[in-house]
Amino acid sequence: MAFRLPPMHALEAFEAAARQQSFVKAAAELCVTQSAVSHRIRQLEDDLGVRLFLRLNRNIVLTPPGEAYLASIRSALADIESATRAIAHGARHELRVSVAPAIGSKWLVSRLADFQRQHPAVDLILSTSTQLGTIRSGEVDVGVRYGDGQWPGLASFKMSDEVLVTVCSPAYPARVGGLDEPVDLARACLLHHPILPWRPWLEAAGLDWPEPAGGVRFDDAVMMIEAAAAGHGVALCPRRLVEPHLEAGSLMQPFAVAALDRGYHVLLAPDAPSRPSAMAFVHWLLAAAQPASPAGGGGAG
Structure with missing residues (x-):
């Protein structure tokens, strides 16, 4: 079966912003601009049809759907990282x-x-x-x-x-x-x-x-x-x-x-x-x- 997945860079931006509670800090971590992080998360929200963050002045807060999505995404990203490390370590x-x-x-x-x-x-x-x-x-x-x-x-x-x-x-x-x-x-x-x-x-x-x-x-x-x-x-x-x-x-x-x-x-x-x-x-x-x-x-x- 074909998987319908969001762009990986959008998922990375979402996870970093949620963890850092800041688009600015997420941008610094990912070595991109703040506007790029905002654009990727907005694209992800549009694809999902839900708001992931509440934007309160300069602060961001996860919405309930955002919190649920974050838990699943973190688990999936951890599995991908683990699989990548395992195969890279085992490669000759x-x-x-x-x-x-x-x-x-x-x-x-x-x-x-x-x-x-x-x-x-x-x-x-x-x-x-x-x-x-x-x-x-x-x-x-x-x-x-x-x-x-x-x-x-x-x-x-x-x-x-x-x-x-x-x-x-x-x-x-x-x-x-x-x-x-x-x-x-x-x-x-x-x-x-x-x-x-x-x-x-x-x-x-x-x-x-x-x-x-x-x-x-x-x-x-x-x-x-x-x-x-x-x-x-x-x-x-x-x-x-x-x-x-x-x-x-x-x-x-x-x-x-x-x-x-x-x-x-x-x-x-x-x-x-x-x-x-x-x-x-x-x-x-x-x-x-x-x-x-x-x-x-x-x-x-």
Whole structure:
């Protein structure tokens, strides 16, 4: 059967005016003008064929039919709101997220339970990549990448500045005759990642050396970190990524020098800003990336 119902905006105006006992206050609550509230209620009264309010100067009072109608309308509106909340809460939202491998495995995964607790209706589909094509095409909704923030055509938010540090296994310095000063790196095997040049750190350490050409190169920061922990050399990497190793004692910082570098950014597919689930993940990421103490930073590939 077809339902013959008054306009919802008229019912909302009637309920608000009855509760507030004022057209002015109802208009403020509904973010419309007083004349709009008056017009909607008058339209409702005309449709019903009864007066819902007595207008006494600037005051309004419900008529007996108005009081009876209000009781039923409030109950119906409460049922509609309850049903809406239930179905919205139960709806599942799929969110495709692409992260650079190291930040994904070394930082993000251990924190995902917090996002899932806050947003239980969002189903995350995670993948790893350093490319931008899947973000530009909309194949994924949100990406996390390391760089300077210059990605034309893509909206992005910087998660934090990153701090680069040198790390090695606790046994490694003794194997190369000690790493007491940065200049001692001349006798060490340096581990390289393509987007983390050594030159900025060397300058921070007071060494006027060119970019080192020797050593071992990795296209995956996770492999580089594991190689350093296995005693294969000294790696330059974001502190954020190696904090678990430093706390566990599988890696150490031979020098106190740190260099401020670029940072991780959250990138959005073209239609992602209009999706509440995508923006909820972005806001959560930005909050989670903030250091809990002054000591923090780091991130790459």
